Amino acid sequence: MREILKQQNLDLLRELKILKEWISNADIAEEMHVYHKAVSDMCDHLLARICRNLDDLDSDADEIIDDVRSETQNVMILFNLLNERLIGPIRRFLPSDRICLKILGWLHNTHPQTKSLPLAINDGSFAVWPMNIPIYFMPPSRQQGLLLLPLFFHEFGHVLYCAHQQELDNLIRDFQNGITELLTPKSIRDDLWTDKETEKRNRIVEIWYNWMVEIFCDAVGYTIGGPSFLNGFSMYFRLRGSWEFHMPEEELWKSEHPISVLRMRLLTERARNQGCPTEAGLVQKDWDKIANVLGVKEDHYGFLNQEFYEPIQRTVDDMLVETSPHKFSGEEISEKERNPTSSTPVHLLNKAWSVFSKDPQNYPNWERRAIKDLLSSK
Amino acid sequence: MSTNWLAAVSFQQGQDILHAINILSIHRKLRLRGITDEERNEKANEAKDYLTNFLRSFGSLVREVQKGKQHPVTGVNPRMNRLAHEFVSSIRKTKHFRQLSSISIQEIISLMDSENEEDQRLSIKCLSELRLLIEQHMYTDANQILGKF
Numbered sequence: 016m017r018e019i020l021k022q023q024n025l026d027l028l029r030e031l032k033i034l035k036e037w038i039s040n041a042d043i044a045e046e047m048h049v050y051h052k053a054v055s056d057m058c059d060h061l062l063a064r065i066c067r068n069l070d071d072l073d074s075d076a077d078e079i080i081d082d083v084r085s086e087t088q089n090v091m092i093l094f095n096l097l098n099e100r101l102i103g104p105i106r107r108f109l110p111s112d113r114i115c116l117k118i119l120g121w122l123h124n125t126h127p128q129t130k131s132l133p134l135a136i137n138d139g140s141f142a143v144w145p146m147n148i149p150i151y152f153m154p155p156s157r158q159q160g161l162l163l164l165p166l167f168f169h170e171f172g173h174v175l176y177c178a179h180q181q182e183l184d185n186l187i188r189d190f191q192n193g194i195t196e197l198l199t200p201k202s203i204r205d206d207l208w209t210d211k212e213t214e215k216r217n218r219i220v221e222i223w224y225n226w227m228v229e230i231f232c233d234a235v236g237y238t239i240g241g242p243s244f245l246n247g248f249s250m251y252f253r254l255r256g257s258w259e260f261h262m263p264e265e266e267l268w269k270s271e272h273p274i275s276v277l278r279m280r281l282l283t284e285r286a287r288n289q290g291c292p293t294e295a296g297l298v299q300k301d302w303d304k305i306a307n308v309l310g311v312k313e314d315h316y317g318f319l320n321q322e323f324y325e326p327i328q329r330t331v332d333d334m335l336v337e338t339s340p341h342k343f344s345g346e347e348i349s350e351k352e353r354n355p356t357s358s359t360p361v362h363l364l365n366k367a368w369s370v371f372s373k374d375p376q377n378y379p380n381w382e383r384r385a386i387k388d389l390l391s392s393k
Numbered sequence: 394m395s396t397n398w399l400a401a402v403s404f405q406q407g408q409d410i411l412h413a414i415n416i417l418s419i420h421r422k423l424r425l426r427g428i429t430d431e432e433r434n435e436k437a438n439e440a441k442d443y444l445t446n447f448l449r450s451f452g453s454l455v456r457e458v459q460k461g462k463q464h465p466v467t468g469v470n471p472r473m474n475r476l477a478h479e480f481v482s483s484i485r486k487t488k489h490f491r492q493l494s495s496i497s498i499q500e501i502i503s504l505m506d507s508e509n510e511e512d513q514r515l516s517i518k519c520l521s522e523l524r525l526l527i528e529q530h531m532y533t534d535a536n537q538i539l540g541k542f
Contacts (some may be wrong), residue, residue, distance in 0.1 A: 023433070073430075074423075076423060076426055076428070078426070079418075079419045079423065082415045082418045083419070085414075085415050088528070092531075093408060095535075100538070142397055144538065145401065145402060146402070184470070188469075189468075189469045195465055203434050214463070217465035218465075221466060221467070221474065224468070224469065230468075271399075271471075
């Protein structure tokens with residue numbers, strides 16, 4: 016075993032040196048410097064662990080071999096993460112990555128807990144890996160336009176969640192305990208059927224953990240981006256098919272996100288109460304039209320009832336107070352022309368939606384100019 | 394909007410726990426052999442503190458899970474909830490988890506704190522069984538974010 020482990024660590028050492036060379040020769044934009052340093056530090060950390068493994072293998076203590084085996088395995092997995100996911104944004108850096116990096120950099124700077132966090136952008140479905148080095152994913156062509164960039168604000172919600180996990184878990188616990196009470200019948204029989212029903216209820220309560228995280232992230236998205244988030248969210252989901260409006264019961268048991276029509280309703284309710292009733296009305300109308308055409312009838316199969324709405328919104332409000340994300344201002348959603356030196360990306364994204372809504376044909380020309388301005392601003 | 398964020402967070406936590414177990418285990422074994430291993434002293438102390446914190450919160454989660462399916466587990470992310478269920482079901486199969494099945498998590502914390510050699514040996518055995526469980530759990534997370542070959 017000792018020889019196998021030595022061989023594996025020496026192979027890792029050789030591979031790691033290749034990555035280190037790429038990192039030191041990388042030609043990247045200023046927006047990537049913090050990330051570049053974080054990845055470089057991670058290489059040094061792994062290098063130190065590999066050298067430690069090799070030293071331990073040189074000792075004659077047989078009793079630590081299984082520990083070194085585990086340590087080698089972990090370094091290998093971390094190395095794979097580095098090689099397969101973290102190095103890509105550096106090695107394949109494109110000048111156009113700067114659009115997303117500028118917006119995400121601004122976003123991280125708005126919050127004390129994410130200010131110093133490195134970040135990177137990668138190709139993929141909308142997602143974030145909120146690890147020590149958060150990576151945001153977005154489909155490639157969407158990275159080049161402005162309309163769906165507000166969806167990053169939802170992903171940023173996951174990063175905020177991790178930064179405040181203990182407090183937010185407690186709030187979700189209170190919510191889950193509340194819906195347990197709402198779901199529990201007033202009188203309970205003492206038989207096998209009742210046990211099965213209780214298990215089913217408990218499973219529903221546990222599923223709501225993930226759903227509440229997603230609903231919180233949607234609320235973070237709206238709080239930061241205002242109508243731009245509402246519109247981006249709606250455009251992304253509204254024509255993906257009938258499952259966004261109705262999901263078979265067996266799928267709901269497996270679903271890690273609440274059904275989109277519910278997310279949309281909660282968002283429009285939030286928007287209606289928080290400064291954007293017109294936009295909320297328009298988006299809701301679109302969804303009603305599509306639901307009508309699809310002929311879907313809403314059924315949540317006991318996963319949701321009317322009494323849930325108030326505790327959902329109350330809990331999410333508390334979670335927003337706890338995490339305190341940037342709140343869009345009147346100016347950021349105004350029709351006022353954007354000032355490239357002082358305006359925020361939120362203003363730009365709302366402006367983009369305003370232009371697109373009025374004149375989708377000529378929007379691409381406006382967008383090209385707006386992106387040029389964004390990239391030339393400090 | 395994928396849910397890989399849960400796997401990513403769980404993956405990182407698993408990595409941190411495993412690294413801490415490995416550091417502490419190697420350090421203690423070398424010291425029991427009479428090697429001072431001073432270089433690893435500080436890291437081993439940090440690892441012990443990290444594991445103590447983790448085991449405290451994991452212990453209360455395990456107690457929740459042990460109440461059975463008639464009680465929902467609330468305020469816990471699904472991957473951590475899963476790990477607690479895996480722990481409870483694994484310690485019932487005593488073959489690979491002989492130590493963990495005969496000791497409480499609170500007792501493991503006390504053993505880790507003890508200066509007594511026998512306690513230290515026992516704590517190493519417990520951590521080694523816990524490591525096996527967490528390695529299996531993290532394998533799922535790693536597959537989800539990195540994919541299978």
